Amino acid sequence: MGRRRELGSIASGIIGSFRSRNNDVDGYWGIGKLYLSVDHLQSKCVSIDLCSQQIAPYYPHFDHMTERYSKMFKRLLVKHSIPFEWISSAYVYVEFEVDYEDRHHNWRSALGNPCNLVCVVVDDNGKMICSSQTGHFIKRHFDFQS
Template identity: 40%
Template sequence: MARRKEFKTIAEGLVNSFVSRNNDVYYWGIGKLYSHMVTSGSMKLKIDLVHRIMEPQNEEFKLLIDEFATRLIIQIGKRGLKRDYMRKAKLTVIGYPNEPSPYFGRMASNRVNCK
C-alpha cells in the first residue's frame, strides 16, 4: 500500500511541474504543446514516460519527454522504490478550445487538462 502512495506522490509532483509555466525544459511548454495539438488536429496528447514517446509524434518535444522521464526515474530511486513496480507512466494532455473573449484580445483563452 505504501508503494502505491509513493507512486501517487511522484505522479502528482511530475504533473505539477509539467503544467508549471517554468518547467525548466520549455518556457510555457504547455502553450507549445497546445500549439502542436492544434496543428496536428488532435486535441489529446499522450506522453509515455516509460517508452519516451508521444502521440501524435513531434521530435521537437524529445527533450521535454526525456527530461520528465529522467525526473520520474530519479524520484523512484530517491524513495527507494524498485523500477519494476512501475508498470506504466503516462501524461495525458487534453485541450479544450474556448470561444475568444474580447477581454483577452488576441490572446487565446483555451484550457488544458493534464493527468
C-alpha cells in the same frame, strides 16, 4: 523499500512540474507549444510515455522535454526507494480545448483556454494511480514550425 502509495505523490509532482511555467521548450512554455502542435488535429490530446520516452503525436521538438520528464519520473522513484520493476506503465496526458469549469478559475489570473493534465501510473499489480490538474493556456502569440 518504498511503498506503492507514494506513487500518488510522484504522479502529483510530475503534473505540478509539467503544468508550471518552468516546463520550457525552446524558450516558450511547454504546454503552449504542445497545444500549437495539435491545434490543427481533430484530437487535441497529447500522450507522453514516461517509461519509454515516447510522445504521441510525435514531433521532434519535444524530444528533450519527454526525456527530461522521463528522467524526473525515474529519479523520483529512486528517491522514494521504489523499484522500477514495480511500474507497468506511466503516462502524462494533456487534453486541450476542454469545457470551461468555473470552479477551476483563479479570479486573479488570466482566463485563457482550459486544458486537463493527468499523470497515470500503473503498478505491477495492475493498480492505477492518477493525479490530475486543470490548467489554462493563453491563446497563441508565436508561430511554431512543425
